Amino acid sequence: MISTLAYGLTVGGILYIISIGLSLTFGTMRIVNFAHALVYTLGAYILLTSLQKLGVGFVPAAGIAVLAVIPVSYLIERYVIRRLYGQSVDYAIIATYAVLLIGVDAIKWIWGAIPIPLSDPVGASVLILGVDLPVYRLIIILISLLIFVALEAFFNRTVVGKIIIAGLEDKDAVASLGISVDKYFAVAFTLGSCLAALGGVLYAPITAVNPYMGFQVLLICFAVVVVGGLGSIRGTFVAAFALGMVMSITGRFWGPAADTMVFVVMGLILIFKPIEA
Amino acid sequence: MNLSLTLPEAFVALLRKFDVLVIIALFLLLTLLISMDRTIEFMIFCIFVLAYDVLYGYMGRLSFGHMLYLGTGAYAFALTGELISSNPFLALLVAVASGALLGLILGPIIVRTTGACFALINLAFNQLGFFLALVAFSKWTGGEDGMSVYVDKVWIFDFSRKTTVFCFALLSLIVVIFLMRRLTNSLFGLLLRGIKENETRVQFLGYDTFAVKMVAFIISTSLSAFAGALFILNYSYVTTSFIDPLRSVEVIFASLIGGAGSVYGALAGGVSYKLISNYLPNYVQRWEMFLGVILLLLVFKFRAGVWGYITAWYQRLEATPAGKSGQPPEVGR
Numbered sequence: 025m026i027s028t029l030a031y032g033l034t035v036g037g038i039l040y041i042i043s044i045g046l047s048l049t050f051g052t053m054r055i056v057n058f059a060h061a062l063v064y065t066l067g068a069y070i071l072l073t074s075l076q077k078l079g080v081g082f083v084p085a086a087g088i089a090v091l092a093v094i095p096v097s098y099l100i101e102r103y104v105i106r107r108l109y110g111q112s113v114d115y116a117i118i119a120t121y122a123v124l125l126i127g128v129d130a131i132k133w134i135w136g137a138i139p140i141p142l143s144d145p146v147g148a149s150v151l152i153l154g155v156d157l158p159v160y161r162l163i164i165i166l167i168s169l170l171i172f173v174a175l176e177a178f179f180n181r182t183v184v185g186k187i188i189i190a191g192l193e194d195k196d197a198v199a200s201l202g203i204s205v206d207k208y209f210a211v212a213f214t215l216g217s218c219l220a221a222l223g224g225v226l227y228a229p230i231t232a233v234n235p236y237m238g239f240q241v242l243l244i245c246f247a248v249v250v251v252g253g254l255g256s257i258r259g260t261f262v263a264a265f266a267l268g269m270v271m272s273i274t275g276r277f278w279g280p281a282a283d284t285m286v287f288v289v290m291g292l293i294l295i296f297k298p299i300e301a
Numbered sequence: 302m303n304l305s306l307t308l309p310e311a312f313v314a315l316l317r318k319f320d321v322l323v324i325i326a327l328f329l330l331l332t333l334l335i336s337m338d339r340t341i342e343f344m345i346f347c348i349f350v351l352a353y354d355v356l357y358g359y360m361g362r363l364s365f366g367h368m369l370y371l372g373t374g375a376y377a378f379a380l381t382g383e384l385i386s387s388n389p390f391l392a393l394l395v396a397v398a399s400g401a402l403l404g405l406i407l408g409p410i411i412v413r414t415t416g417a418c419f420a421l422i423n424l425a426f427n428q429l430g431f432f433l434a435l436v437a438f439s440k441w442t443g444g445e446d447g448m449s450v451y452v453d454k455v456w457i458f459d460f461s462r463k464t465t466v467f468c469f470a471l472l473s474l475i476v477v478i479f480l481m482r483r484l485t486n487s488l489f490g491l492l493l494r495g496i497k498e499n500e501t502r503v504q505f506l507g508y509d510t511f512a513v514k515m516v517a518f519i520i521s522t523s524l525s526a527f528a529g530a531l532f533i534l535n536y537s538y539v540t541t542s543f544i545d546p547l548r549s550v551e552v553i554f555a556s557l558i559g560g561a562g563s564v565y566g567a568l569a570g571g572v573s574y575k576l577i578s579n580y581l582p583n584y585v586q587r588w589e590m591f592l593g594v595i596l597l598l599l600v601f602k603f604r605a606g607v608w609g610y611i612t613a614w615y616q617r618l619e620a621t622p623a624g625k626s627g628q629p630p631e632v633g634r
Binding site: 050123125126243291 | 357361363365410414416417418420421422425426428431432435436437546547550553554587589592593594597599600601604
């Protein structure tokens with residue numbers, strides 16, 4: 025029971041970290057961003073290379089991975105996302121999916137298609153209420169909570185964060201104040217991408233690193249964003265942990281159904297509360 | 302008919318009049334250029350693209366989980382063949398009926414939504430269907446291993462021979478094209494396009510848009526199921542790849558390449574996509590990257606697709622003698 029709970033919180037934490045970016049892009053630009061999965065996968069691969077080639081520890085390697093996706097996300101934002109602003113959702117879906125295809129193929133080109141396992145960077149485990157829990161999982165839960173607190177502060181205390189939140193509510197009104205909203209949306213996009221890369225980095229030791237790792241996670245993150253309410257930062261937090269728990273509890277009773285249960289929940293939410301988008 | 306037609310105009314008028322014959326001729330030509338097996342696959346895929354286009358091209362709703370409806374038809378066909386009767390026509394009928402039934406059940410939930418929500422809710426249901434086929438009902442569907450299907454010979458239809466399958470698929474495609482053209486040129490087709498442009502205004506005119514959307518959705522799901530059943534008739538084998546949500550993008554790409562919202566566009570898109578995905582990997586190792594670049598170009602530069610540009614080019618050709626300047630590309634009807 026304790027281990028199910030801990031697993032749910034771990035998955036929830038990672039889902040939260042990845043979903044923030046998706047939620048921001050959907051909230052600000054009404055774009056379903058498939059390219060998010062690319063940044064996530066790229067983060068995991070750069071971590072891998074930093075560990076193997078540079079021989080640095082896990083924490084510096086994670087830092088390199090998170091920073092390395094900034095130029096990539098800038099290119100995606102500048103040349104794909106920004107050109108799609110205000111256009112039909114369909115084209116945004118297709119274009120960002122095309123970016124994902126190109127990126128995943130590039131990853132296969134550089135790193136190969138074979139999944140690469142990664143060992144637990146901490147390796148220790150602690151005994152909590154008679155259950156052995158890996159310390160690494162607890163660290164993930166802690167990091168996700170820290171990120172939640174930091175983002176709350178960012179969006180409520182800083183000017184940049186407040187502009188982004190205001191832009192989520194009413195873009196035109198913010199623009200009429202003489203603020204170049206697109207620039208701030210670009211900041212939000214990059215922030216979201218860095219967090220996605222961090223999600224990839226944190227999840228890499230739990231699963232094996234492979235070029236298609238982004239696809240499945242992305243679908244689940246969409247479910248998180250939909251359940252949490254599009255563009256709602258706190259809603260995403262609650263939904264991520266709720267769905268993480270749904271996954272771990274379902275997985276405990278019937279392993280293969282874990283992912284599907286998330287979509288069932290999303291379907292139910294959409295039936296009773298359809299989004300206008 | 303106008304008597305003062307120029308030669309290219311007369312030629313195009315002739316093509317329009319006998320378009321079904323032209324389509325048959327082009328597919329026969331395709332069997333010579335590539336193999337008959339591949340052509341059968343292309344034609345069935347074209348039926349799927351046409352079914353998809355009812356929602357995407359005409360009604361303006363992008364579904365990201367249309368493999369669910371294809372897969373429903375595929376599994377309904379296979380299971381009927383396995384459990385009830387090995388008459389291929391009964392199995393086809395059951396497949397189409399189950400596609401329609403699924404549309405009837407899911408429709409009230411799905412068609413109320415628009416945009417990203419429509420795309421994602423289809424995806425969610427597709428994921429559910431994939432799970433049912435792969436894990437929950439694996440006792441009957443064979444799970445990941447799939448199952449073989451054998452059908453009886455009925456009258457002159459011996460589906461173990463590829464020629465018969467080819468003729469039947471071609472006949473089905475022609476019937477579907479005919480139906481689609483009747484449908485899209487009717488008031489119903491006009492209402493669909495109206496809903497794409499502005500649903501509220503269609504409601505203002507006194508039409509029940511929910512009913513229109515439901516009918517369009519059910520037509521799309523049953524036709525997709527029909528295409529799925531035909532695929533199984535051709536392969537005599539069904540696996541979960543026929544209901545895999547990750548493959549849903551194929552039909553979107555095909556629709557976009559060809560040009561959405563036109564019967565010929567769907568055909569051009571279906572054949573082009575299949576050509577790309579079948580032959581490009583032989584020449585270009587990084588074909589997914591190539592496909593991605595093509596898609597980006599389509600979205601940013603050539604939004605009207607292959608057929609849209611052919612139409613636009615022809616319109617320019619028509620307009621030039623009269624001294625008009627070239628018109629912006631418009632999606633062909």
